[in-house]
Structures are given as structure tokens and as C-alpha cells.
Amino acid sequence: MIYDFFYNLTGSVIISGTVVALLPLFAFILPFALFAVLLERKVAGHMQDRLGPMRVGYHGILQTVADIIKLIQKEDIIAKDNDKLFFNIAPVLTFAGSYAAFAVIPFSSIFLGADIDLGIFYVIAVTGLVVAGILMAGWASNNKYSLLGAMRSAAQIVSYEIPTILIVLSIVMLTGTMSLYDLSENQTAYFWNWNIFGGPNLDIQKFLLIPFMLIGFIIIYISTLAEVNRTPFDIPEAESELVSGYHTEYSGMKFAMFFLAEYANMFAVSAILVILFFGGYQSPLGYLGNTLNIPWLIPIEQFFWFIFKGIFFVFVQMWLRWTLPRLRVDQLMTASWKYLIPIAFVNLLIIGVISLI
Amino acid sequence: MNYYDIIFYLFAAVTLLSALMVVTNRNIVHSAFYLLFTFFGVAGLYVLLAADFIAIVQLIVYVGGILILLLFGVMLTNKITNVEIKTGTINLVPAVIGIGLFAGALLASVINAPWKINIAEKTFPTTKILGTLLIQEYLLIFELLGIILLIALIGAASIARK
Numbered sequence: 001m002i003y004d005f006f007y008n009l010t011g012s013v014i015i016s017g018t019v020v021a022l023l024p025l026f027a028f029i030l031p032f033a034l035f036a037v038l039l040e041r042k043v044a045g046h047m048q049d050r051l052g053p054m055r056v057g058y059h060g061i062l063q064t065v066a067d068i069i070k071l072i073q074k075e076d077i078i079a080k081d082n083d084k085l086f087f088n089i090a091p092v093l094t095f096a097g098s099y100a101a102f103a104v105i106p107f108s109s110i111f112l113g114a115d116i117d118l119g120i121f122y123v124i125a126v127t128g129l130v131v132a133g134i135l136m137a138g139w140a141s142n143n144k145y146s147l148l149g150a151m152r153s154a155a156q157i158v159s160y161e162i163p164t165i166l167i168v169l170s171i172v173m174l175t176g177t178m179s180l181y182d183l184s185e186n187q188t189a190y191f192w193n194w195n196i197f198g199g200p201n202l203d204i205q206k207f208l209l210i211p212f213m214l215i216g217f218i219i220i221y222i223s224t225l226a227e228v229n230r231t232p233f234d235i236p237e238a239e240s241e242l243v244s245g246y247h248t249e250y251s252g253m254k255f256a257m258f259f260l261a262e263y264a265n266m267f268a269v270s271a272i273l274v275i276l277f278f279g280g281y282q283s284p285l286g287y288l289g290n291t292l293n294i295p296w297l298i299p300i301e302q303f304f305w306f307i308f309k310g311i312f313f314v315f316v317q318m319w320l321r322w323t324l325p326r327l328r329v330d331q332l333m334t335a336s337w338k339y340l341i342p343i344a345f346v347n348l349l350i351i352g353v354i355s356l357i
Numbered sequence: 358m359n360y361y362d363i364i365f366y367l368f369a370a371v372t373l374l375s376a377l378m379v380v381t382n383r384n385i386v387h388s389a390f391y392l393l394f395t396f397f398g399v400a401g402l403y404v405l406l407a408a409d410f411i412a413i414v415q416l417i418v419y420v421g422g423i424l425i426l427l428l429f430g431v432m433l434t435n436k437i438t439n440v441e442i443k444t445g446t447i448n449l450v451p452a453v454i455g456i457g458l459f460a461g462a463l464l465a466s467v468i469n470a471p472w473k474i475n476i477a478e479k480t481f482p483t484t485k486i487l488g489t490l491l492i493q494e495y496l497l498i499f500e501l502l503g504i505i506l507l508i509a510l511i512g513a514a515s516i517a518r519k
Contacts, residue, residue, distance in 0.1 A: 013360060086390060117482035118413050125413045128421030132393050135428050139386060151432065154425055161421070178484070 002111050020113055024102040028307075033263040034064045036311075040318050047322040074252035082249065083140035090137035091250065091257035097129030098264040105271050106181045108281045108302035119180035120168055123272060124161070127227070130265065131157050134236075134246050137258070141249035149245025152329065153229055153236030159336045160226040160233075166344035167220040170351040171195060171276050174209075180272075184280025191284035196277040208354050212347055217277050219344050221313075223336070224269040228262065231321040235329055270313035274306065281306040365405055372398030389427050396420050407480040410487055 002023070006016035038053070038061065045052025053060030078087060104119045106112040116122060131154050138150020172178050175186055175195070187194050196213050198206035226233035237245030247258045274280060281302035289297030327335065375394035382388045396419040403412035491499045 083387075086387075116409065117484060118409055121413050121417070125416035125421060128416060128425070129397075131425055132390075132420060132428075135425070135432075136390055139428075139432065147432070151429070154429070158421075158425060 001115070003113075005110075021103070023111075024105075024107070024113065025099065028107070029099070029102070029260070029264050029267070032267055032311075033260050034068070036263050036266070036314060037064045037067070037259075039315065040321075043315070043318045044322050047319075068256070071252055071256045076252045076254065077249075079142070079249060081142045083142065086136050086140035087249075088254075090133050090140055091254045091261075092133075093136060094130055094133030095257045095261040095264070097126055097131075097133055098261045098268060100126040100129065101268045101272075102264070104180055105268065106184055106275070106281060107306050108299045109181075109185070110299045111303060112181055115179060115181045118178050120172065120178050120183070120272070120276075123180075123268070124165060124168070127157075127161075130261070133261075137250070138246040141246070143249050145242045146246050146248045149236045149242045149248070152242075153246060156229070156233060156236060156332060157227050159333060160223040160340075163219050163223040163336065163340040163344040164227065166341070166348050167216045167223075168276065170216055170348045173348075174199065174351060174355050180275050180280070183275050184282060187279040187282055189282050189284075189286050191279065194277065194279040194282075194284075205354055205357055208357070209351065212351050212354070213277065215343065215347050216351070217273070219340050219347070220273060220276070223340060224273065225317060225320065226332070226336070228265045228269055228317075230266070230317050232324040232327050233332060234321075234326060235332060266314050266317055267310055270310045270317070271306070273313055274309040278309055361405065365402070368398045368401035368405065370398075371395075372402065386428075386431055389424070389431055392427070393420060393424055396424065408483060409480070410482075410484045 003016055003020045006019050007013070010016055010019075041063070042052040042060075044050075053063035056062040056066045078084060101123045103113040104116055104122055106115075134153050134157075135150050138146045138148075138153075141147070171183075175183060177183060177186070183195075187200060191197070193200040196210075196217055198209035198213060229236050236242075237247075242248070247255055250258060283301055283305045287298050287301055289295060289301060372395055375391045375398065378391040379388045379395060382391065396415065400412045400415040400420075403409075403415055
């Protein structure tokens, strides 16, 4: 694992721990956010028959860098009637909640912060901090749009957590492990061993599982989309109603923290989907390192495949954003409580029966 | 003093200070938000005691569930943030007796409890053991707890419909 590598290199618990803790942030989240913001604008542009940002750099590739420089320079405005303490804590709390999930996500078989036994359960638990941060931001802003946005967001995240957990439960029941590392390792190379195709064991059970895995995947995709407040579930920041929801009052780097948390969350839920259903970091077509007999190439390939699959699902999220209209509040709650939860529950029961065969 | 001690004192300080803020703060929304840090600190203490499952359940139930519900309740209640929480001293003698007895009981249990002084050297996952215990030895109690929660749920729904 990567911690042992740094421990052998430096010989200090503190230095190696800090490096491992900061590695996903600097090696992955910040570059990813830079790339994803540009991708989002380019996807939006091309879907609407525009070009998107074109001025800064070749085809606008430096646009987000320029934006970050602008955000750093911006004045940090705190209004007189804001609740100063919580107004300042809220962005940090929100980002901490979404970053904490990255501690257990295995980027490849060696790049993994902590292989804890309760991986997926931990991820679900720490997202609670995001909800608290959003509520705190909305309340401390002392602004009706922010408060409404925060309330909507929290209600939405709490409701859509239930179908997510039910689907996660069915996968945990089937595989018998909650560790994200074990979940990825179980779905060994070649794509027909992935959980979406019924898992690695070749028997009757595998073929019976395929349709229900597909249903489970669709449900969990919809509900994670709602959990990260993306269109068609973006009523917390519906621009035409609420200015921009809970971060209306924020400017400069604090706004950037919310933005970063949103993009980190988008990747985190995509990564969870990839680990649960699409083989985690496993390559779909076998490893070049095995063919050429170069063992050190395998983790790099795994890292590439993990990032590739994750960014693919982030791209699908953006694609949906510019395709679908926004849901109303009542439709949103109906979708979760009257359709997704019952279907997810029946799906859970059926997968349970199949796994007994 | 090793790293675990430092981490322990950090979590203990977070828990105690935020708990103090919860009790002394006059703004009820502030109290609710400080409670978040108390729950978080307690979860950290569970981790140091090698109770991984309990720690995460602490986070998921208290932070993800109860605290959010509490905040919703506080925020949706009309004008609750404007309520001045009255603090004053009345009935001094009975209060001192009650608090004295309670403090004595707490102190006695703190002194007499067999505390685990060393951080667990070797940690192992507890989920499977807990699950086996719940389903085999304490099955009846487990199911009864489930029924009690269901009753509370039905009660809440029927009150809300009126």
C-alpha cells in the first residue's frame, strides 16, 4: 500500500500520514476540478450548438486556471447580519465531508488511503457532514434564498439516501463485504466479471442476477444524481427561483470551496458506482502488464481505468444536466418515496432470494 | 505521549468544548450546530477504542439522521430563533441536592469503572461479530427494538395526518 511506501521512504509516521492524506487532493481532486469545470462548459456549449470558452489558451483550455486566479483575488465579502462563525465554518465542513470519502476510495490496488472493513458504510456516513455543512451555510447566510435552498437540499439528500442505501445493501448482501478494496478485487479482470454482469462466479445465479443488477444500477444512478444536487434534481440551486441556493451569499475562495466540494462529490459518487457495479479499478480487457510481464505497469493501468470510468460517469451527469428539465419539489419527493424506494426494496428482496440459490 | 494520545486529547477536547457550548449557548440553532461537533468527537473516541462499527453508526445515526432532523425541526418552527432562552436561579436548595447526588453517582462510576487504559494494539473488524451476536444471541431483543421503532414511526405518521 502507498502508506507503507512513504513510511519506508521517510521513516516518520507523521510525514507519511500527512502525505497520504493530502495525496488525493493534490494528485487528483484539484486537477480533476480544473478539468471538469472546463468539460462541463464545453459539454454545455456543444449541446447548445455553441463553442463554449474559446479565448484563454487553445480552445479555452486555460479558462478554469484564469477563473481560479480570479477567485483567489476576489474580495471576501461577509455581510453585516451573517452569522460570522458558522458562515466561515460551513464551506470547510462541506468540503471536509466530501473529501473524507476519498480516504477509502481505492484508485488502484496500491493507491488507497485506508483499507477499512466498513468502506462503503463509512462513505455513506461522512456524507452526512455535507448535509450539515449545507444547512449551516444556508442558515448562517441569513438570506431567504439561501435558507430555502439549504432546506431543499438537505430534504433531498436525506430522502434519496434511502434508495441508495437499499441498493448498496443488496450488493453488500451478495458479495458479503463492505470494504471497497475487496469489492474491487472480487471483480477481477475482464468486464463480464463485473457486478453489473452478475459477479465473478460463472453459474446460473450470475445470469439470473443481470436484470436486477441493471435495475439496481439505474436506481442508484438516479438517487446519487439527486444526492449531489445535479439536474434534473437541482432544485436546491434552481437559478430561476433561488438565485443559486445555499451559496448565494458566498464569494471568492469560500464559494470556490463549495464548488470544489460539488465537483469532488460528483467524482466520489461516480467512483462508488464504478466500484459497486463496474469493477472498480479493474481493467475490462486484461492487463498489458501481464502480457508484457511488467508487474509495475499494472497499478498504473488500474489507476487509468479507474479515472477513465469515473470521468465517464461524471460526463454522463453533465450530459443529463443539459438534456433534462428540472423536477418540481413534489415530483422530486414522489419520485423518491413512491417509485425508487419500493422498487429498490423489491429488488433487494429478489437479489436476496437469488443469492440463496 | 505518542500520537494516539495527542489524537485522543484532541477528540476529547472537541467533544467537551462543543458540549459546553451546546449547553451555554443562548441561540438554539447555534446549540444544534455545536452538537454536530460533539457527535463527531464521540465518533472519533469510538475509533480510538477500536469500535469501528459503533463509530460509523454514531456518525450515520446522530449526524446524518438525528442532527439533521433536529435542525429541520428548529428551522421550520416559526420564530424559534427569536425565542430568548431564560436563564436564572430558582429553587436553589433542591437543585443543589439533585445535582450533588447526580454528580456523586457519575463520579463514583468514573472512579469504579474498569477503564481500558491502553489503546488497542491490534484492531480487527467488529461488524461480523456484532452481526452474529445480534442475530443469534440477542435476536428477540433486536426484533423487539425494531418493533418499538416501527410503533414510533406509525405514531408519528398518524399524528402528522391529523
